[in-house]
Amino acid sequence: MSSQTYPGGVVIANPYPVDQVKIIQAPLPNKVVLPLQQRIGEEAKSCIKVGDRVLTGQVIAQTEDQFCVPIHASISGIVTAIDKQAIPHKSGLKSTCISIESDGQDEWIKTQGCGSDFLHCDRQTIIDYIQHSGIVGLGGAGFPSHAKLNKAIDCHTLIINGTECEPGVMCDDALMQYHPREVIRGVEILLHITGAQQAIIAIEKDKQEAYQSLLMFNHNDRISLTQLPTKYTSGAEKLLIKTLLDVEIPSGGFAADKGILCQNVSSVKAIFDAVIDQRPLVSRIVTITGDALTPINVEVRLGTSFEQVINLTDVNNQAHDYRMGGMMMGVDIETTQMPICKITNCIFVNNKTLKQPAKECIRCNTCNTVCPIGLLPQQLYWHAKSENIEKCTDYHLSDCIECACCSYVCPSNIDLVSYFSFAKALDKKQTADQERIDIARDRFEFREYRLDRNKEERSKMMAEKKQALKEKMAKDKEQGLEQTDKIAQAMARVKKTKEDNA
């Protein structure tokens, strides 16, 4: 049934391996910063004021957008500011955030959930819990879980993504090793919601301990575990489906169209926490790795600053390069004064090195052979560079998953993927601009038409009035004789009365 592989991709061993994967509980931060902008949709509106005391798990910002999730306080304490702050995003733009100063008590708000008898709750109730608990895809994309679940109507297969193919990242590995019970129970909740016949947990072969621990806790025949070869990009949703089920999701299509639902393991654990433990998503596991320290996994409250988390390690005193997200798909960042977000799975701290400058493309074709989607990065590169979006679209730019395999293998050190993300953003901008221009043109033309129509209507009305007046005058003229007669009679009457009186 399963083809177990796909063309392209690259095999990279964990550059900073550890003997045993562990999770360290980070101490409670004294301050958290929570951004209001989520990955998709409008910026959330805060529903608290500066100076308010909030409890852990309390909703502090919401949107009306059904697609988005509310934002919860991750510690209890006093709201100190609602202002623009640096957030972990490749743009380096500032965005509105809520800052909370901890009171050190970590007092939780009372929340509702299904409890362990979730089987008695219906599908929509549980999905609503999941939404209200703020659960998004924790693998890195940050797609809201409830939106996926709402779309999965005729779902037959559930795929739980525990591949964690980004080299160096260990947070899902650690989660599966230390929370296997929660993961399996979480999968059971998802099976209940979707009504799927089977669930497949996919794990890469290099995570034997995780596989074993999940195997120990799995007593459900509808849940199976599959080991996949260790290869980067095997965790991409469409590729994972292709590998496991040999089903190809067409360009622009969704897994839900084929009755398949994918969820990341950490999201599954978060769903367990939300539904059974009745706890919203306020913390996550982050891997801190790199050559400047001994890699660790830390369970940390959302909104804790990168710096505080990095200080939990034995980081050396040299100058560092920082990168958030994976080694391949992550983003280089300048400062560590940024909050951990729901999608921050990993922070790289490397000793500062000079970046290799890019050289000319030698058209060696290596990038074309590693692209897991089967695109032609080299062609796309030329067209993106010349800002020729039409050509990029012809070469299926929108299907690029920005996995950076092409950049990794490029012998000229060209950062190909940044050209593609540039071209995608440019395409989006141009489409939006064009839409706006078209609306403006329509509105202008309609206004011209309206003004002309008003003028015409007015002149028509005036003409009608004129005509009516003319007709009336003509009619009066006809009756003119009679009229003068009447006047004469009246005058005679008056004269007569006057004479009588005299």
Added chain:
Amino acid sequence: MIESVVIFSGLTLVLGLILGYAAIRFKVKGNPLVDQIDAILPQTQCGQCDFAGCRPYAEALAKGEAQINQCPPGGQEGADALAELLNVETLALNEEHGESKPRHVVYVDEKLCIGCTLCIQACPVDAFVGASKVMTTVIEDECTGCDLCIPVCPVDCIYVREINPTLLTYVPTIPGEAFV
């Protein structure tokens, strides 16, 4: 010999009829060049080009009665695009028609508005909502940033708001082109 003459005359007649019919049936209405030019123009409808809007300017350009560098909102890129379409040398933007400003919209200070409706009449895209002697406001999504409403306001309560890139509209820069 006579056969070929008949055949070819017949062919000529039939093909001629088809062509004649096609010329009437598929006649291009209006000047397609005007549409092409209009598609490039930014549709701000600001009138800075000295024409009543983008379409009149496009018509003038198609007739050769205007220069390609009269549209400040289109910027130098717009002038270049027009030059390419019309196959002429590109020109630097004519500063007499105003300077190219970043994209912006206007908004009304609603406390000051007296409801004179002058802005409603000035707006080329009907982006104002209001009526006589009531507060007026701008639908910012519809505003093209033509600034025509600003000079007509008797109480100066219309202000410009620049549109800054947000996380959702951000376009990353491509890496430096300095190859070694």
